[in-house]
Amino acid sequence: MSRQRRAPQSAHPATGRLIVRSLAVLTLLGGVAGAMRLDETAQWQADALTASHQAQVVAQAESAALTLQQHQLLTEAKDRAAAEAKAAAARAAAVEKEVSRRGAARTTPVDFGPIPKSCQEFSGNRAIGCALVLAAGMDLTQMACLNKLWTRESGWNHKAENKSSGAYGIPQSLPGTKMATFGADWRTNPATQIKWGLDYIKKRYSTPCKAWQHSEDAGWY
Secondary structure, three states: OOOOOOOOOOOOHHHHHHHHHHHHHHHHHHHHHHHHHHHHHHHHHHHHHHHHHHHHHHHHHHHHHHHHHHHHHHHHHHHHHHHHHHHHHHHHHHHHHHHHHHHHHHOOOOOOOOOOHHHOOOOHHHHHHHHHHHHOOOOHHHHHHHHHHHHHHOOOOOOOEOOOOOOEOOOOEOOHHHHHHHOOOOOOOHHHHHHHHHHHHHHHOOOHHHHHHHHHHHOOO
16 A cells, blocks of 8 residues: 655744844844944044044144244244345434545634735745645744755655555645645645644644754654
């Protein structure tokens, strides 16, 4: 007698539903966990971007403050330099004005007047010397001594210069700049030089003849 095979029994319906539910729960949990990880990553990236932006803002603020400070220091330095330059210019102008004033007072040529008839035996710078000797209240005897003295010293050349000593002009002033007290034209004006020379002789020797005598004795005056 043949046996009939039994058809396999299907899984219990309750068990199948449990499995489906479990799978659904696991899927849901996986999704939630993945979403949480995505949220955490996004939040970290947002925090990082915020921190980077804040650092840039701080750096820019510090740079702007430094630039402002540098600009202020530069402005102050420029103002000080301008003030110093203005003060220096004012001082230079004052000095130039004073030099100009003194120069104007000294550039007036020494007036020796017309050559007296008694001096007509002399010519050139000697004639001027004779006129100034007489104008100083001295006589022709003193002019004779002065003529010998300054002929020895310079030959009455108002441009005579002793290269070794620096003496200059008709009276051989040492240094020549001493004659500037009688005129800024002391280098070129024989009258200025003679006027200074006579004043020097008067103060040191009293008369040209005494100066000549000293020159004879000592070799200089």
